């Protein structure tokens with residue numbers, strides 16, 4: 220008998236098919252009457268497959284008495300109440316160990332683009348403006364100071380890449396990390412004051428809501444750049460926009476936003492920002508690895524009782 224799982228959202232045709240092959244899949248996102256779905260299936264749903272942006276509402280977890288495992292495509296589990304899951308002995312698994320390189324690569328792509336104005340100068344050339352005048356000077360990256368907010372797996376990969384640009388690296392974390400050569404700065408404000416580039420890699424959720432607020436943005440200052448590959452909720456978006464519009468911050472590279480996929484028009488109009496649509500882990504290779512792992516985590520739980528890559532305790 221195949222275990223019954225709830226699939227919260229369409230994942231990919233291949234993964235959707237693989238889940239259907241191994242499990243009795245109840246497609247939550249296709250349901251026009253979730254009350255009836257829960258009345259019919261709620262009592263024996265043992266697992267959930269979801270993606271990070273969708274998560275699993277706590278109100279749903281609370282009405283699934285047989286739920287034992289949640290397997291998520293993604294590492295940002297801020298849309299899943301991990302404390303509630305723990306209190307119910309529900310194992311939660313994410314794409315840990317699959318996407319740090321790609322996210323760190325994009326963080327550096329955004330950093331280089333916004334500082335050296337790659338996208339801006341590309342448009343300048345395509346619009347024939349080079350025929351009239353040379354492109355203005357931009358900002359050097361090599362040898363500058365890189366501040367990392369959250370030295371987890373992704374933050375560590377960002378720091379590694381910084382050495383390729385001879386950058387000085389310091390970081391702000393809840394606790395110092397012992398096995399890295401970088402300076403721990405316990406004060407986020409002091410880190411922002413020191414850094415030329417501040418790269419946000421912390422987890423989303425209530426603990427980091429608006430962590431990068433007006434005070435931190437002003438500390439980074441008119442020659443500073445903010446890069447966000449974490450969650451839009453970590454940055455006070457209104458404060459960021461105001462600083463960018465009024466020259467109190469030099470620029471920003473953003474892959475995440477407060478209300479995705481909607482992006483404020485005020486950001487879209489700015490020339491000192493580089494904006495990407497939450498694509499940091501979105502490479503063919505990494506997405507495949509993430510989806511393989513989502514399936515492996517479910518299979519590991521149902522065959523051995525333990526997922527392979529559990530959410531950090």
Ligand code: 8YV
Nearest residue numbers: 270271272292293294295500
């Ligand atoms: C995307 C992410 O959400 O890993 C995360 O938390 O934000 C990204 O990988 C991707 O859509 C995951 O499904």
